[in-house]
Amino acid sequence: xxxxxxxxxxxxxxxxxxxxxxxxxxxxxxxxxxxxxxxxxxxxxxxxxxxxxxxxxxxxxxxxxxxxxxxxxxxxxxxxxxxxxxxxxxxxxx
Numbered sequence: 001x002x003x004x005x006x007x008x009x010x011x012x013x014x015x016x017x018x019x020x021x022x023x024x025x026x027x028x029x030x031x032x033x034x035x036x037x038x039x040x041x042x043x044x045x046x047x048x049x050x051x052x053x054x055x056x057x058x059x060x061x062x063x064x065x066x067x068x069x070x071x072x073x074x075x076x077x078x079x080x081x082x083x084x085x086x087x088x089x090x091x092x093x094x
Contacts, residue, residue, distance in 0.1 A: 001085060001089060002014070002034035002035075003015070003029065003034060003035050003036045004085035004088055004089060005085070006084065006085050007079070009079060009081055009082075010063075010079055010080050010081040010082050010083050010084075011079070011080045011083050011084065011085045011087075011088045012068070012077055012078070012079055012080075013036065013057070013065075013077070013078045013079075013080050013088060014034065014035045014036065014075070014076075014077055015035055015036045015037070015038050015053070015075075015076050015077075015078060016030050016033050016035040016036070016037050016038070016074055016075055016076075017038055017039075017040055017049060017053055017074050017075075017076055018037065018038070018039045018040065018074070019040050019042060019043055019044040019049040019074075020040075020041070020042075020043050020044075021039035021040060021041055022039075022041070023039070023041060024038075024039065024040055024041055024052065024056045025038070025039050026038055026039075026060075026092055026093070026094075027039055029094070033075065035075060036092070036094075038053060038056070038057070040052050040053050040056065047071070050067055050071065050076075053067070053076070053078075054066070054067055054078070057078065057080070060091065060092070061080055061083065061088060061091045061092070062091070063080050063081055063082065063083050064080075064081040064082070065078050065079070065080050065081070066078065066079045066081065
C-alpha cells in the first residue's frame with residue numbers, strides 16, 4: 001500500500017483532500033498520486049478542512065490522528081498513532 005507507511009509511532013497515512021464536498025467520506029485510492037482520496041465538507045479556510053479531516057479520520061479509525069505535513073496543500077501526511085498499516089487499512093474498509 002503506497003499510501004500507508006509504518007513508523008515507530010504508528011502509521012503514516014498519505015491523503016489527497018477534496019474540501020467543500022457534500023459530506024465527509026473516503027473516496028478511494030488515487031492511484032495516480034498514490035494517496036487515499038478523502039472528501040471533507042469544510043472549506044479550506046483558516047485550517048477548517050484540516051481540523052475536520054483529523055476529526056473525521058480519528059473517529060473512523062478510533063485512534064489519535066495528527067497532521068504532520070501539508071498544512072496548506074491538498075496532499076497531506078497524517079500520523080495515525082499506535083496503529084499498524086494493516087489495522088488502518090481494515091478500519092478504512094479497503
